[in-house]
Amino acid sequence: xxxxxxxxxxxxxxxxxxxxxxxxxxxxxxxxxxxxxxxxxxxxxxxxxxxxxxxxxxxxxxxxxxxxxxxxxxxxxxxxxxxxxxxxxxxxxxxxxxxxxxxxxxxxxxxxxxxxxxxxxxxxxxxxxxxxxxxxxxxxxxxxxxxxxxxxxxxxxxxxxxxxxxxxxxxxxxxxxxxxxxxxxxxxxxxxxxxxxxxxxxxxxxxxxxxxxxxxxxxxxxxxxxxxxxxxxxxxxxxxxxxxxxxxxxxxxxxxxxxxxxxxxxxxxxxxxxxxxxxxxxxxxxxxxxxxxxxxxxxxxxxxxxxxxxxxxxxxxxxxxxxxxxxxxxxxxxxxxxxxxxxxxxxxxxxxxxxxxxxxxxxxxxxxxxxxxxxxxxxxxxxxxxxxxxxxxxxxxxxxxxxxxxxxxxxxxxxxxxxxxxxxxxxxxxxxxxxxxxxxxxxxxxxxxxxxxxxxxxxxxxxxxxxxxxxxxxx
Amino acid sequence: xxxxxxxxxxxxxxxxxxxxxxxxxxxxxxxxxxxxxxxxxxxxxxxxxxxxxxxxxxxxxxxxxxxxxxxxxxxxxxxxxxxxxxxxxxxxxxxxxxxxxxxxxxxxxxxxxxxxxxxxxxxxxxxxxxxxxxxxxxxxxxxxxxxxxxxxxxxxxxxxxxxxxxxxxxxxxxxxxxxxxxxxxxxxxxxxxxxxxxxxxxxxxxxxxxxxxxxxxxxxxxxxxxxxxxxxxxxxxxxxxxxxxxxxxxxxxxxxxxx
Numbered sequence: 001x002x003x004x005x006x007x008x009x010x011x012x013x014x015x016x017x018x019x020x021x022x023x024x025x026x027x028x029x030x031x032x033x034x035x036x037x038x039x040x041x042x043x044x045x046x047x048x049x050x051x052x053x054x055x056x057x058x059x060x061x062x063x064x065x066x067x068x069x070x071x072x073x074x075x076x077x078x079x080x081x082x083x084x085x086x087x088x089x090x091x092x093x094x095x096x097x098x099x100x101x102x103x104x105x106x107x108x109x110x111x112x113x114x115x116x117x118x119x120x121x122x123x124x125x126x127x128x129x130x131x132x133x134x135x136x137x138x139x140x141x142x143x144x145x146x147x148x149x150x151x152x153x154x155x156x157x158x159x160x161x162x163x164x165x166x167x168x169x170x171x172x173x174x175x176x177x178x179x180x181x182x183x184x185x186x187x188x189x190x191x192x193x194x195x196x197x198x199x200x201x202x203x204x205x206x207x208x209x210x211x212x213x214x215x216x217x218x219x220x221x222x223x224x225x226x227x228x229x230x231x232x233x234x235x236x237x238x239x240x241x242x243x244x245x246x247x248x249x250x251x252x253x254x255x256x257x258x259x260x261x262x263x264x265x266x267x268x269x270x271x272x273x274x275x276x277x278x279x280x281x282x283x284x285x286x287x288x289x290x291x292x293x294x295x296x297x298x299x300x301x302x303x304x305x306x307x308x309x310x311x312x313x314x315x316x317x318x319x320x321x322x323x324x325x326x327x328x329x330x331x332x333x334x335x336x337x338x339x340x341x342x343x344x345x346x347x348x349x350x351x352x353x354x355x356x357x358x359x360x361x362x363x364x365x366x367x368x369x370x371x372x373x374x375x376x377x378x379x380x381x382x383x384x385x386x387x388x389x390x391x392x393x394x395x396x397x398x399x400x401x402x403x404x405x406x407x408x409x410x411x412x413x414x415x416x417x418x419x420x421x422x423x424x425x426x427x428x429x430x431x432x433x434x435x436x437x438x439x440x441x442x443x444x445x446x447x448x449x450x451x452x453x454x455x456x457x458x459x460x461x462x463x464x465x466x467x468x469x470x471x472x473x474x475x
Numbered sequence: 476x477x478x479x480x481x482x483x484x485x486x487x488x489x490x491x492x493x494x495x496x497x498x499x500x501x502x503x504x505x506x507x508x509x510x511x512x513x514x515x516x517x518x519x520x521x522x523x524x525x526x527x528x529x530x531x532x533x534x535x536x537x538x539x540x541x542x543x544x545x546x547x548x549x550x551x552x553x554x555x556x557x558x559x560x561x562x563x564x565x566x567x568x569x570x571x572x573x574x575x576x577x578x579x580x581x582x583x584x585x586x587x588x589x590x591x592x593x594x595x596x597x598x599x600x601x602x603x604x605x606x607x608x609x610x611x612x613x614x615x616x617x618x619x620x621x622x623x624x625x626x627x628x629x630x631x632x633x634x635x636x637x638x639x640x641x642x643x644x645x646x647x648x649x650x651x652x653x654x655x656x657x658x659x660x661x662x663x664x665x666x667x668x669x670x671x672x673x674x675x676x677x678x679x680x681x682x683x684x685x686x687x688x689x690x691x692x693x694x695x696x697x698x699x700x701x702x703x704x705x706x707x708x709x710x711x712x713x714x715x716x717x718x719x720x721x722x723x724x725x726x727x728x729x730x731x732x733x734x
Contacts, residue, residue, distance in 0.1 A: 013667050325654045329671040363665050365658025365672075366531060367621040382572075388533030401532060401660070409529050409537035412493075413544055415521040426497050430732075437731040438704050447663030451670035452701035455498065455712075455729030462491050462500035466519050 001119045001147060003352055005336035008359035012330040024159045025331055032322035035266025036373065043262065053259050054377045056252045057313035061304065067213040067246050068295075074216025078278025080291035088118035091296045095120065095205070095238060098292050099129055102236055104202035110220060110227035111135040112207030113151060113316060114240045114296055116338045117351070120205075132197045134226035136190055143170045149332030149340065151318045152264050157331050160186070194226070204230040204288070208241035209260065209315070210253040211293070217277040218293065219253055221260065221270035228274055237276065237288035242296045244312040250275075256315060259375035263317040299351045307386045311346050313376040320370035320380060326363055335360060342370035342380040349387050358396055361387035422461045430459035487515040488552035490545070490566070490591075492559045493524040494693035495714075499728065502693065505720035506558045506594050513602040520548040525557075525565040530573060531659055539577075542570055546583045554601070555591040558716050559692045560623020566591035568626050593623050594716060595691060599632040606639030609721035616648040616685035617715070618676070618699065620692035624652060633691060633715050640718060646683045650676075657698040673702040681708045687727070689715040700729040 004011060015021055040046045060067055072082045083098075085091040091114075099107065107124060109115060109131055121131045121142070133142040137155035141148060143166050148154030155163070164180045167189055179185055206227050210219040218239045220227045231237045247253050261267040280287030303309055321327045321341030332340035337357065339347050345360040354361075361384035370380045391397045411418045433439055433456020441449045448454055460468075487510050495502045507517045526541035545566065549555045557563040570584040598604040615637070623629035637645055656662060656672025663669075676699055680688050688703070688710055690696050700712035711727035726732055 009665065009667075012665070016667055016671055325656070325672050326668055329668050363661075363668065365621070365654045365656060365661045365669075367654035367658070368625040369621070369652070369654070372625050385531060385533065388531070389535060390533070392533040392535075397533065401664070402534075405529050405532050405534050405537055409526075409534070409541055412523040412526070412541045415523050415544065415548075418523040419521075422493075422497050434732040437726060438701065438729040440705075445663075447666045448701070451666050451705070452673060452698065453704045453729060455697050455700050455704075456732070457498045458500055458732070460500065462496040462503035463519070463522075465500050466503070 001116060001338055003337040003348075003356050005348060005352070005357040005360055008334060008336055008363060011334035011336055012363070015330040015334045020159060020162070021157055021331055024157050024162075025328060028156060028322060029328055032266070032318075036263060036319060036322070037266075039262040039266040039268065042268075043258075046259075046262070049255065049259050050375055050377055053256045053375055054313060056247060056255060057376060060247055061244065061309060061312055064243070064246070064304065067248055068243060071211055071213040071216055071246050074214065075278070075291075075293060076216070078216050078291070079281075080216065080278045080293060083292060083294045085294060085296050086298070088296070088298055091118045091240070091294050091298075092120060092123045094294045095240070096123070096127055096129075098236060098238055098290075099124075099203055102202060102290070104129055104236070106130040106132060106197070106201050107203040107205055108132050108134050108198055108201040108230045108234065109138070110204070110206035110222065110230040111138055111154070112205065112240050113148075113338060114207055114242055115205065116147060117298065118240075118296065120240075132194070132201065134194055134198070134230050135222070136187065136224055136226075139190055139194065140166060143167075147333065147338070150321060151316050151339070153318070157333065198229045198233050201230075201234045203236040203238060204232075204234040205238040205240055206231050208239050208245050208293075210256070211241055211246040212250055212253055212275075213246055214249045215277055217250070217275050219273065219275050221257070221273050223265070223267075223271040225272050228272060231274070231276060231288065232286050235288055236290040236292070237279070239276070239291075239293040240296070241293060242298065242300055244300055256375075260315055260317050263319040263373065263375040303350050308346065308350050308383055310378050311343070311350065311383060313378055314343050314347070315376060316343075317375060319373040319375065323369045323373045325365070325367065325369070342384070343378075346378075346380055346383045346387070354387055354390050354394075355396060358387075358391055361385075419461070419463055423464055426457040426459065426461050430457045433457070434459075484514050484516055485553040487517050487554045487556050488549045489517050489519050490522065490525070490549070490555050490557040490562060491519065492557055492562045492693065494697065495558055498697060499693060499714065501722060501725060502558050502714040502716050505714070505716040505722045506556070508720040508722065509594065509598055509607070509716060510556060512607070513598050513604050515554075515602070518552065520552075522548050525562045526573075527562065527565045527569075528659055530565065530569060535573065538573060542573055542584075543580065546570075546580065546587055549587060550583070553590065554597065555587060556594050556597045557591070558594040558714060559694075560593045560620045560627050560629050561692050561694060563591055563593035564622040564626035593627050593629050593691065595636060595719070596623075596627060596629045596632045599635055604636065607636050607719045607721070609639075609719055610641040611718050611721075611723055612642040613687055614644045614646050614685045615687040615689050615718070616646050616680060616683040617651060618648055618655060618680070618688060618690040618695060619651045620690055620695045621654050623691055629691065633689075636719050637689075637715070643718070646685045648679055648683055650679050655695045655699050657694045659694065662698060669698075673698050674706075677702040677706055677708060680710055681706075685710065687711045687713060689713055689718060691715050696728055700727070704729050
């Protein structure tokens with residue numbers, strides 16, 4: 001996916017001025033937040049589970065090579081294949097190779113952010129293989145040729161009206177006058193269209209929420225059952241996963257699953273939790289003939305051992321997006337690449353470079369709500385600050401900001417000089433602003449006064465008034 | 476005010492904060508009054524700022540230069556108290572990390588961190604204050620500033636003390652825990668997003684019907700007051716310390732001055 005993160009400000013401006021998008025985002029503020037709150041309130045051990053989940057991931061990341069090798073051995077023992085891929089290009093080639101070996105013409109896909117990361121759909125189409133998204137939200141945005149704007153609700157930027165219009169445009173073989181006003185009708189239509197695709201697909205590709213080292217299994221969670229049809233009907237099942245998805249045991253996966261759905265949708269558990277271990281065995285009634293895992297690094301191993309390692313604990317629940325006031329204001333597309341919101345602000349610079357994605361860790365007030373709801377307790381604001389530090393170290397921060405901070409720090413390290421400057425400034429602004437109490441505009445303060453008034457200072461600084469009071473010996 | 480007589484007196488260094496120093500000295504005097512009522516001796520060492528603007532801009536070197544001044548200035552007080560969750564959070568949560576790789580300063584930073592408090596939580600949690608001697612006629616609403624709330628756990632303490640202010644009634648603010656969009660330099664680096672956030676906040680404040688908005692941080696207060704006045708909303712804005720110290724008789728933030 002071509003990043004437009006450099007244009008974050010312009011993207012955000014357009015998003016803020018898009019009334020349809022703003023209406024669609026309105027649902028996010030109430031729905032996800034309230035449902036998560038209720039789910040967490042219903043589980044007294046939720047906080048303890050967060051600590052356990054974090055410990056599982058930290059332990060696994062500290063021994064990642066060992067667990068990945070153990071996992072690979074168990075995949076092979078179950079009759080599956082593992083394809084280690086350093087880059088997006090290697091992963092695309094591995095998938096194409098598997099497809100070509102079976103003469104595949106079409107591929108059904110369960111939800112996979114990694115597939116977005118490696119821009120798989122366009123690549124497959126170029127090579128004569130039709131990719132079909134089967135998650136309802138992904139199906140809708142595939143018709144519209146848009147990227148997802150949210151990790152678990154990829155079409156959250158759309159309203160029901162948008163979906164109806166999309167279906168009428170693309171399902172043009174269906175009667176024009178059919179009723180599509182109800183969500184149920186939209187779902188039924190998508191289901192009918194997809195059913196044919198499921199039955200015709202040569203290859204099914206899913207992501208993975210977990211790779212389990214002790215069994216060589218992959219686990220996905222869905223609410224639509226599309227993942228099960230994707231991975232059991234075709235002859236070949238490809239799991240596309242990044243390497244930090246591995247956990248040691250099924251028990252560990254179960255612990256994190258208790259956090260995942262509650263944090264994501266406020267459900268106690270997703271409707272479907274599916275564990276896949278190798279291809280179909282002779283005694284199995286169904287299942288794929290081939291089971292492949294395409295395991296992607298794409299820059300993640302380079303984050304190990306750095307101040308960004310904690311980011312690899314992320315389980316893609318979207319709680320940080322759902323609770324972020326910046327994400328709520330601008331939506332996911334403004335971030336300009338695959339991963340939006342606070343987790344994207346940390347992960348994206350790690351994967352495509354802070355030169356490309358420098359805006360993302362800056363566009364945060366550090367309000368800390370993301371960290372407070374993160375089931376893996378990832379210190380997201382702290383890591384955004386680390387990216388800002390990298391930008392300063394490499395001279396990437398805007399010159400005006402560097403000089404501004406430099407001048408301010410020069411004064412702030414010299415209390416007497418600072419006190420003089422503050423006295424002059426507060427005195428001047430206090431006199432100028434006394435009559436109205438505020439400024440509607442002020443030279444060099446446009447960033448502030450373009451959108452809100454600047455309250456005028458009272459007059460003298462506290463330090464001066466305190467000193468005067470002390471001199472008078474009273475209070 | 477019910478200063479717990481049994482508690483030993485203590486020397487508190489008031490960390491005024493740069494925004495209170497510049498915009499709203501009244502808040503500093505309110506803090507002094509409250510601290511003295513809680514049995515503390517207040518001193519005000521020479522000071523400027525906690526260094527947060529540089530720290531959050533990724534300029535650790537500049538942040539350390541400013542922070543070292545704070546470490547020196549407040550080396551010999553029992554507590555450092557700031558009328559701000561944001562600045563207190565900087566001293567308490569971030570100074571140790573800022574100096575983690577400078578062993579000779581790290582110890583001083585850790586010691587300062589342990590002694591640093593946000594004003595209202597200090598009064599309630601450390602000094603055991605349960606009520607204040609103040610009157611305020613009217614309905615107020617309260618915004619929980621992000622750093623105080625999530626870094627320092629300031630939530631119930633201001634409500635506890637406000638409940639004892641005669642004549643005051645509190646109308647809780649829907650979304651009180653959502654950021655107002657100030658975020659230090661964020662508000663001028665991304666003004667369009669900040670505008671959206673503070674507009675939502677101002678509308679929520681207006682919808683409570685309260686005549687006054689209170690909070691514990693000048694950054695948020697300047698931001699929200701600026702937006703309320705831009706929108707023409709007749710809501711007075713004050714730092715919570717002004718009300719608790721019974722010093723809310725002057726003009727609110729952003730209102731015309733006296734004389």
